[in-house]
Amino acid sequence: MELSLIWNEKYECMPQSELKALQIERLRETVSRVFYDAPFYRRAFQERGMGPDDVKSLDDLSRLPFTTKNDLRDNYPYGLFTVPLSEVVRVHASSGTTGKPVVGGYTRHDLEVWAEVMARSLTCCGATKNSVIHVAYGYGLFTGGLGAHCGAERIGASVIPASGGHTKRQIMIMKDFGSTILACTPSYAMHLALVMEEMGIYKSDLKLQGGLFGAESWSQNMRSQLEDRLGIMALDVYGLTEIIGPGVAVECPEKQGLHVWEDHFLFEVIDPETGEQLPPGSYGELVVTSLTKQAMPLIRYRTRDITTIMAEACPCGRTHRRIGRFVGRTDDMLVIRGVNVFPSQIEEVLLRIAHTEPQYQIIVERRGQLDELEVQVEVSGQFFSDEVRRLETLERQIRREIEDVLNISVRIKLVEPKTIERSEGKAKRVIDRRQL
Amino acid sequence: MRKEGKSMPIKQISVFLENKCGRLADVTGAISANGIDIRAFSIADTTDFGILRLIVNRPDDAFKVLREGGFTVSMCEVIAVRIPDRPGGLAGVLELMQEAGVNIEYMYAFSAKISKDALAVFRVENSEVAERLIAEKGIRALSGEEVYSL
Numbered sequence: 001m002e003l004s005l006i007w008n009e010k011y012e013c014m015p016q017s018e019l020k021a022l023q024i025e026r027l028r029e030t031v032s033r034v035f036y037d038a039p040f041y042r043r044a045f046q047e048r049g050m051g052p053d054d055v056k057s058l059d060d061l062s063r064l065p066f067t068t069k070n071d072l073r074d075n076y077p078y079g080l081f082t083v084p085l086s087e088v089v090r091v092h093a094s095s096g097t098t099g100k101p102v103v104g105g106y107t108r109h110d111l112e113v114w115a116e117v118m119a120r121s122l123t124c125c126g127a128t129k130n131s132v133i134h135v136a137y138g139y140g141l142f143t144g145g146l147g148a149h150c151g152a153e154r155i156g157a158s159v160i161p162a163s164g165g166h167t168k169r170q171i172m173i174m175k176d177f178g179s180t181i182l183a184c185t186p187s188y189a190m191h192l193a194l195v196m197e198e199m200g201i202y203k204s205d206l207k208l209q210g211g212l213f214g215a216e217s218w219s220q221n222m223r224s225q226l227e228d229r230l231g232i233m234a235l236d237v238y239g240l241t242e243i244i245g246p247g248v249a250v251e252c253p254e255k256q257g258l259h260v261w262e263d264h265f266l267f268e269v270i271d272p273e274t275g276e277q278l279p280p281g282s283y284g285e286l287v288v289t290s291l292t293k294q295a296m297p298l299i300r301y302r303t304r305d306i307t308t309i310m311a312e313a314c315p316c317g318r319t320h321r322r323i324g325r326f327v328g329r330t331d332d333m334l335v336i337r338g339v340n341v342f343p344s345q346i347e348e349v350l351l352r353i354a355h356t357e358p359q360y361q362i363i364v365e366r367r368g369q370l371d372e373l374e375v376q377v378e379v380s381g382q383f384f385s386d387e388v389r390r391l392e393t394l395e396r397q398i399r400r401e402i403e404d405v406l407n408i409s410v411r412i413k414l415v416e417p418k419t420i421e422r423s424e425g426k427a428k429r430v431i432d433r434r435q436l
Numbered sequence: 437m438r439k440e441g442k443s444m445p446i447k448q449i450s451v452f453l454e455n456k457c458g459r460l461a462d463v464t465g466a467i468s469a470n471g472i473d474i475r476a477f478s479i480a481d482t483t484d485f486g487i488l489r490l491i492v493n494r495p496d497d498a499f500k501v502l503r504e505g506g507f508t509v510s511m512c513e514v515i516a517v518r519i520p521d522r523p524g525g526l527a528g529v530l531e532l533m534q535e536a537g538v539n540i541e542y543m544y545a546f547s548a549k550i551s552k553d554a555l556a557v558f559r560v561e562n563s564e565v566a567e568r569l570i571a572e573k574g575i576r577a578l579s580g581e582e583v584y585s586l
Binding site for chain 2: 379381387388414417
């Protein structure tokens, strides 16, 4: 069987210097497009005294205005389109659980770009024209189904457009049709695995080799479970309706961060409080500028997803820089003594020490002028020892490791199980008692 | 299998307690409600938390009751020995242990009706050495049965 590991070697392995040159050329085109064709952007540029000719290098990016989700809502549904509707061949929308949905429009060219980045992404998890790609993302306004579909067709694989639901039937189809690649949300993949077990169907009855999972955040633990239960290599794919849908970034088989397809998406990581760009290694908000979109290009779109830039070259050969696995959303962020703190950073330390999902709560208080951070950790199972010395050592270890990650001092308090308030089965992670 | 004449380790229940009003009573209440008797206990505490250590007549039942009651509880083996009730009684036992290199994690004493001797519970790091010591040096250890039925 022919195994093409990289879909588009010319672009995916392009030296960073050439990639940068391509990015600046495409950024200038995009800026010019939004300035002339989207009144929202023209106003935003003019407020800063900027015009399209002021973008000469990638360094100028930091002077451009941001675009937020609120801006999209204010311009609902078509306000940010830079082409007439006659040029738009597809419209998708987010589920819109909070207010109006977020709309994404595509020209014929945009669909080509989408198919290209999804073809690259599927190829990362082993898809070739010989693959049978089972798409169990929902088909509809949601970008998952049709996004994976067009990428799979671009590769020339046999596509099974299963969409969501009818789980037992899907399992029968996967088995009978010999599906080799599964594309769906990680939680649906887990559901499929569990129902398979109930039905008495083993992974050896299927031909699955790879899974491309996205649209939700999922843990490394879930990855190992999915890989084990389904006998696959499971990779994370990232995307947003606003930008294009799935296919903005994807893990390669190295599973060390997600390559952002930099010839189509320009990315930065910024401090969500100050808006300043952050260097590689620092965690902050991912900001994406589309470089090739026609129908609805976005400049410096604030994704609210928290990650970090990984500047090191990847052994897989792709030159596009990576971002780390997402650690949370800006909505969960706390600012303590000027330092950005994400509950997931603390959770990660506890997970490492306890080897199990820990129950914890973060309490922030202000004593005088100083913020104080206390982490309460429920003592249960492996955490407990009958010796005070061991518990104190544990307390110190947790404190040291959290301080190493956050660079601020914390107090650790060991508490009894079920101490931490839970609402609807979910623990309340942060209690901020500061009167700000 | 343990040989005759060797001490039988005793099961001790440990419970994690936050330093909060009424927690100790919650534990003892849960145990007594199930008809379990406490033979000996001690508390080790820090500013934030304490560890309650209990020896009871039905350790397995107590463990189950407390676990089901939502407490963080563990069970470990300790050694109980008779300490002659005279000046230097405890010192003598401790010296023997020190000579043999038995590392004591913690200990606590208690009394019972069976004898004039004081009784002491030891949690040691190397229990095989301690057991051999007990067998060879004439330290009088109590078996689990003896302690549970005090």
